Amino acid sequence: MQGIIIAGALIAGVGLFIGIFLGIAGKKFEIEVDEKEEKILSLLPGNNCGGCGYPGCAGLAAAIAKGLEPCNKCPVGGNPVGQAIGDIMGVFVADQKRMTAFVKCSGNCEKAGNNYVYYGKLDCNFAFKVPGQGAKGCDYGCLGYGNCTKVCEFDAIHVIDGIAVVDKDNCMACGKCVNACPFHLIELVPYDAKHIVHCSSKDFGKKVNEVCSEGCIGCKICEKNCPSGAITVTDNLAHIDQEKCNQCGICAEKCPKHAIL
Amino acid sequence: MKTVLVVTLGAAIVNNVVLSQFLGLCPFLGVSKKIKTAAGMGGAVIFVMTLASLVCSIIDKFILKPANLEYLNTIVFILVIAALVQFVEMFLKKNVKSLYNALGVYLPLITTNCAVLGIAIKNAQTGYNILLSTLNGTFTAAGFAIAIIIMAGIREKIEYNDYPESFKGQASVLIAAGLMAIAFFGFSGLI
Numbered sequence: 001m002q003g004i005i006i007a008g009a010l011i012a013g014v015g016l017f018i019g020i021f022l023g024i025a026g027k028k029f030e031i032e033v034d035e036k037e038e039k040i041l042s043l044l045p046g047n048n049c050g051g052c053g054y055p056g057c058a059g060l061a062a063a064i065a066k067g068l069e070p071c072n073k074c075p076v077g078g079n080p081v082g083q084a085i086g087d088i089m090g091v092f093v094a095d096q097k098r099m100t101a102f103v104k105c106s107g108n109c110e111k112a113g114n115n116y117v118y119y120g121k122l123d124c125n126f127a128f129k130v131p132g133q134g135a136k137g138c139d140y141g142c143l144g145y146g147n148c149t150k151v152c153e154f155d156a157i158h159v160i161d162g163i164a165v166v167d168k169d170n171c172m173a174c175g176k177c178v179n180a181c182p183f184h185l186i187e188l189v190p191y192d193a194k195h196i197v198h199c200s201s202k203d204f205g206k207k208v209n210e211v212c213s214e215g216c217i218g219c220k221i222c223e224k225n226c227p228s229g230a231i232t233v234t235d236n237l238a239h240i241d242q243e244k245c246n247q248c249g250i251c252a253e254k255c256p257k258h259a260i261l
Numbered sequence: 262m263k264t265v266l267v268v269t270l271g272a273a274i275v276n277n278v279v280l281s282q283f284l285g286l287c288p289f290l291g292v293s294k295k296i297k298t299a300a301g302m303g304g305a306v307i308f309v310m311t312l313a314s315l316v317c318s319i320i321d322k323f324i325l326k327p328a329n330l331e332y333l334n335t336i337v338f339i340l341v342i343a344a345l346v347q348f349v350e351m352f353l354k355k356n357v358k359s360l361y362n363a364l365g366v367y368l369p370l371i372t373t374n375c376a377v378l379g380i381a382i383k384n385a386q387t388g389y390n391i392l393l394s395t396l397n398g399t400f401t402a403a404g405f406a407i408a409i410i411i412m413a414g415i416r417e418k419i420e421y422n423d424y425p426e427s428f429k430g431q432a433s434v435l436i437a438a439g440l441m442a443i444a445f446f447g448f449s450g451l452i
Contacts, residue, residue, distance in 0.1 A: 007333055014337055018344040025348050029355040121421060 036088055037065035043084050044074055049153050051075045051174025064089070075099070076154075076172040098191040099173035101157065101166045105142040105185050106198040106259070109162035112212040113137045123147065128182040137211035140201040142185055148177035194247045195240055199259045202235040208257075216259040222251040267452050268393055272400040275452055278376050279408040280438075280445040285376030289409055290434055292367070299413035303406025305367035307399060310377050312349065313342045314398025317381035318391045331385065338381045346372040376405060411441065 041061035048056035052073050054063060063069040064085060071089055072082025078098055086092060118135035120126055124147040127134040134143040142163040149157050149164065156170035157177050164177075168191065178186045185200050197216055201208050205217030218236030230244035231251060238260070240251070252260045276282060279289045285306075292302045317338050325331050350368050353361040361368075371377060380401050384394040415437050424433060 006330070010328075010330060010333060011336060011340075014340050018340055022344055022347055025351055029351040031355055121423070123421075126421070 099188045100171040104200045107141040107212045151176040151180045269400040273404040277404040280442040284379045293412040296413045305364045307402040310398045310402035315395045318394035
């Protein structure tokens with residue numbers, strides 16, 4: 001009986017001592033957490049997607065609270081979250097255009113052929129390293145093994161008919177797929193952009209014609225016809241400056257390969 | 262000097278905590294996916310185990326042994342280690358921010374790791390003095406770090422291998438761990 005009492009008393013004593021000790025230590029080593037930081041964190045989406053460049057939402061919240069980052073830095077939350085954070089920080093936040101990811105390739109199974117049959121691991125980074133950068137005839141085209149699909153946290157990019165296609169409504173423009181694509185095919189464009197060159201091939205026209213029925217051949221017809229001077233052709237590939245584009249649609253009409261949407 | 266060598270070498274390699282005593286298997290399997298995280302975990306374990314061995318052997322020597330209460334060491338050690346890690350975490354967060362960031366989430370994770378407790382109890386049972394206990398703690402943890410980093414290296418290598426569906430995930434990891442344990446058996450004649 002005595003043993004039980006001693007054991008109980010000792011454990012209770014140790015527990016009591018630790019409790020008091022930790023309580024005092026907790027007060028003594030208390031760190032003041034910025035009130036703003038907690039409020040900002042509660043406003044952020046909380047997916048910890050890393051689209052802002054910080055490891056998680058907490059990292060961005062701390063940076064905004066310290067004034068190191070603009071209030072609308074979170075690409076997922078967009079304008080509403082930016083405005084709400086602006087209210088907390090007491091600064092005016094200008095509207096930011098909603099962006100969306102876009103895969104600059106249209107060479108699906110029907111339009112672009114394969115050079116050989118690939119039996120390796122179904123992963124873009126692996127297929128990218130085999131000769132000809134994957135089985136696809138075009139050296140620049142989407143292989144469709146879906147590395148972008150794997151990194152997307154918003155279920156917004158899928159491989160359809162052999163190439164990756166972005167679901168604009170789900171896309172939050174976090175930019176993860178942009179980094180995941182070994183071909184750098186994915187670009188962030190304004191949500192309301194109507195005309196985008198959906199090809200990334202820098203090959204000459206002849207080679208493009210051989211491997212894909214819808215690739216940009218660098219003929220410069222669009223560049224000559226664009227009334228606002230938004231299109232430039234470099235390395236046999238047209239590029240539309242969405243800032244200058246007035247969405248007239250002439251380029252899409254004139255393109256002989258229908259490579260502009 | 263000879264005892265010190267035997268204790269350190271024995272703790273780190275011959276009686277490797279994971280591969281021959283099978284303690285601390287949960288973090289060994291859980292956080293060994295990448296070498297970087299494995300190294301973080303290893304560092305945190307070294308830190309905590311050294312401190313825990315030191316404090317527990319002091320408590321054992323000056324409180325439990327004089328009062329003939331050695332049979333209570335398990336429960337007292339658990340309480341003390343948990344509280345110690347909590348306290349160290351608070352202290353680091355306030356005063357040594359860089360170390361706190363480096364150890365990160367691993368510090369609270371290993372509060373009640375069985376390896377930490379196991380070594381504290383083993384120190385008490387073997388009757389090591391305070392210096393030897395601390396050394397034993399440090400080098401046992403170093404052995405843990407060695408094992409988990411090798412494991413992470415193996416896992417990074419076999420990640421993209423083409424092996425049957427039924428072996429994917431933890432199954433292949435456990436087999437690799439078993440093979441590592443067999444390999445580490447080769448050290449058993451060393452001391």
